[in-house]
Amino acid sequence: MKATIILLAALAVAAASAAVKPNYDQSPFGVNYLKWHYFDRPGGLDDLRTRMKIMKDAGIYWDRDGFDYGDIHPKPDEWKWDHYDKCVALAKQEGINLIGLLLGGPTPRDEAQRKAYGEYVYRVVNRYKDTVKVWEIWNEPNIPSFWKDPDVKLYTLLVKEAYARAKQADPTCTVLIGSTSGPGQDWFNGIYDNGGWDCCDGISIHPYAMAANPIEQGLDEELRLVKKCISKFGTPKPIWSTEVGWRARTPQQEEAQATRIVQTYVIHAANGVHMDYFCMDDYDGWGFVKRDKPLETKLAYGSVKMLTDALGSPGAVRFKGYLRMPAGVACYVFARKGNDRVLVVWSNDDKPRSVQLAQKTGLIAKDILGRPVRITGGKLEVGQTPVIVYGADARRIGKVSGDFNPYLRKPGSNLLINPSMDSAPGNEPHGWTPGRFFRSDNKGTFATTNDGRAGSTCVSISNSTSPAAWDASPIPVDPDKTYTLTGWIKTKAATGRNVIGLFWYNGSQWHVVGTVCTAALTGTHDWTRVTVTARPPRDAALVRVNLISENNSGTTWFDDVTMTEQ
Numbered sequence: 001m002k003a004t005i006i007l008l009a010a011l012a013v014a015a016a017s018a019a020v021k022p023n024y025d026q027s028p029f030g031v032n033y034l035k036w037h038y039f040d041r042p043g044g045l046d047d048l049r050t051r052m053k054i055m056k057d058a059g060i061y062w063d064r065d066g067f068d069y070g071d072i073h074p075k076p077d078e079w080k081w082d083h084y085d086k087c088v089a090l091a092k093q094e095g096i097n098l099i100g101l102l103l104g105g106p107t108p109r110d111e112a113q114r115k116a117y118g119e120y121v122y123r124v125v126n127r128y129k130d131t132v133k134v135w136e137i138w139n140e141p142n143i144p145s146f147w148k149d150p151d152v153k154l155y156t157l158l159v160k161e162a163y164a165r166a167k168q169a170d171p172t173c174t175v176l177i178g179s180t181s182g183p184g185q186d187w188f189n190g191i192y193d194n195g196g197w198d199c200c201d202g203i204s205i206h207p208y209a210m211a212a213n214p215i216e217q218g219l220d221e222e223l224r225l226v227k228k229c230i231s232k233f234g235t236p237k238p239i240w241s242t243e244v245g246w247r248a249r250t251p252q253q254e255e256a257q258a259t260r261i262v263q264t265y266v267i268h269a270a271n272g273v274h275m276d277y278f279c280m281d282d283y284d285g286w287g288f289v290k291r292d293k294p295l296e297t298k299l300a301y302g303s304v305k306m307l308t309d310a311l312g313s314p315g316a317v318r319f320k321g322y323l324r325m326p327a328g329v330a331c332y333v334f335a336r337k338g339n340d341r342v343l344v345v346w347s348n349d350d351k352p353r354s355v356q357l358a359q360k361t362g363l364i365a366k367d368i369l370g371r372p373v374r375i376t377g378g379k380l381e382v383g384q385t386p387v388i389v390y391g392a393d394a395r396r397i398g399k400v401s402g403d404f405n406p407y408l409r410k411p412g413s414n415l416l417i418n419p420s421m422d423s424a425p426g427n428e429p430h431g432w433t434p435g436r437f438f439r440s441d442n443k444g445t446f447a448t449t450n451d452g453r454a455g456s457t458c459v460s461i462s463n464s465t466s467p468a469a470w471d472a473s474p475i476p477v478d479p480d481k482t483y484t485l486t487g488w489i490k491t492k493a494a495t496g497r498n499v500i501g502l503f504w505y506n507g508s509q510w511h512v513v514g515t516v517c518t519a520a521l522t523g524t525h526d527w528t529r530v531t532v533t534a535r536p537p538r539d540a541a542l543v544r545v546n547l548i549s550e551n552n553s554g555t556t557w558f559d560d561v562t563m564t565e566q
């Protein structure tokens with residue numbers, strides 16, 4: 001979703017026989033990006049080495065970085081390698097694994113441009129094949145920020161060309177395709193429909209959230225739905241999240257950012273998905289390193305280090321399952337040596353909850369900011385900030401199972417965030433926004449009032465033009481399931497169109513791929529229940545519930561909305 005990634009460059013070498021063997025392990029922790037293009041100056045490589053050490057100190061051994069087409073091939077007869085040679089050689093020496101992002105030049109629209117891109121892919125992969133084994137074809141081609149007028153047919157043609165040329169250079173490399181802004185099911189369906197599915201070894205996605213945190217985002221469900229989508233294409237292929245992140249622009253936001261980053265890494269690890277955090281630098285508030293010399297970090301840096309220490313990095317993370325917890329608590333179990341286990345526990349919201357573990361002794365707990373957490377007789381209190389529990393023993397902690405994943409949807413449960421609207425800090429209901437995502441659609445008077453059902457909080461729209469709607473946080477949806485939307489509407493001298501609707505979005509949320517609405521109300525009515533049931537279109541990845549009041553010269557109130565999955 002990042003509209004502005006500045007990309008870089010990189011590559012390299014063949015001659016570093018004395019170098020440390022690259023660490024091509026299965027560590028799932030990565031970052032974007034070391035910004036190699038900043039280091040093409042005296043002393044620059046030493047700075048880059050410093051940054052690699054900072055990364056590794058946090059237990060992160062993967063860097064996703066750009067091998068910029070324009071830098072490497074500035075003129076028809078010129079190929080410039082020196083800078084990338086040095087950077088890749090350094091990564092090799094330092095044991096940093098690279099994901100090479102192959103991006104740059106004009107959007108390839110014709111055969112000549114595709115062939116030219118293919119030649120660049122061949123040359124880059126061939127030059128660095130001893131060091132760089134994972135390559136990604138373009139960045140976020142499903143949004144106009146990176147690919148003018150996104151067109152999955154054209155992208156698939158590019159993938160076919162690039163895959164053939166990459167494999168010609170290095171049959172053992174891994175080629176990732178997609179690189180979608182958002183979960184991208186529509187994009188992968190399109191690649192499959194256009195015959196490109198065989199031209200990849202894995203897919204990449206950028207599951208940035210438009211929600212408050214990964215729990216409200218439904219990140220666990222989102223990853224499982226992407227997996228389900230591509231499982232229909234045949235041979236299973238791995239998913240890599242090559243960009244995802246959370247901002248903290250002030251010190252007061254840093255604990256929440258650290259929490260979200262750790263939860264995001266843990267949820268990815270539990271789903272077997274590699275993840276590159278965007279980004280190590282504090283670009284626009286996203287990162288966790290403010291400055292490298294002298295090192296100044298945000299809280300998330302220490303939290304990530306604690307997590308990678310606990311889970312083991314470098315090396316594969318061994319997720320074993322979940323412990324059964326009280327409602328609102330998640331507990332992930334990871335294996336260390338032998339029967340040694342480490343638990344990561346958190347409460348879904350800011351309500352602290354009591355947890356009683358089956359193992360009563362030998363446990364030590366700390367939260368991810370390093371603060372000790374009291375644990376007595378296996379009992380502890382957990383809040384939103386994740387707690388790491390050390391000293392767990394596989395033989396004493398009780399049953400560990402995938403069935404205890406707290407984010408598995410239960411039939412009939414309400415999937416919406418703050419459906420009653422009663423949580424309204426700052427006098428706007430949490431999870432609800434006036435106006436539609438990516439458009440304004442807020443022409444009218446939008447209010448949060450105490451006119452709700454039984455005197456509770458609700459929202460209203462008056463004196464609206466068309467279009468006008470309250471928009472809910474997006475929720476991941478499964479096109480194989482059916483959804484029932486129910487809500488309550490009250491009207492006073494209402495005109496126009498007053499309904500509640502489901503807006504199905506594609507993964508990037510740049511396109512509404514379908515809508516369905518309840519029956520409409522006009523005139524004056526006390527609270528009236530409205531409902532509609534529908535199945536999402538195949539390309540839907542997310543749904544936003546909209547509370548709609550268009551061309552209304554009166555007032556319409558909305559409250560108590562539910563959306564369930566069947």
Ligand SMILES: [Ca+2]
Pocket residue numbers: 420421422452453456457458559560
């Ligand atoms: Ca309410």
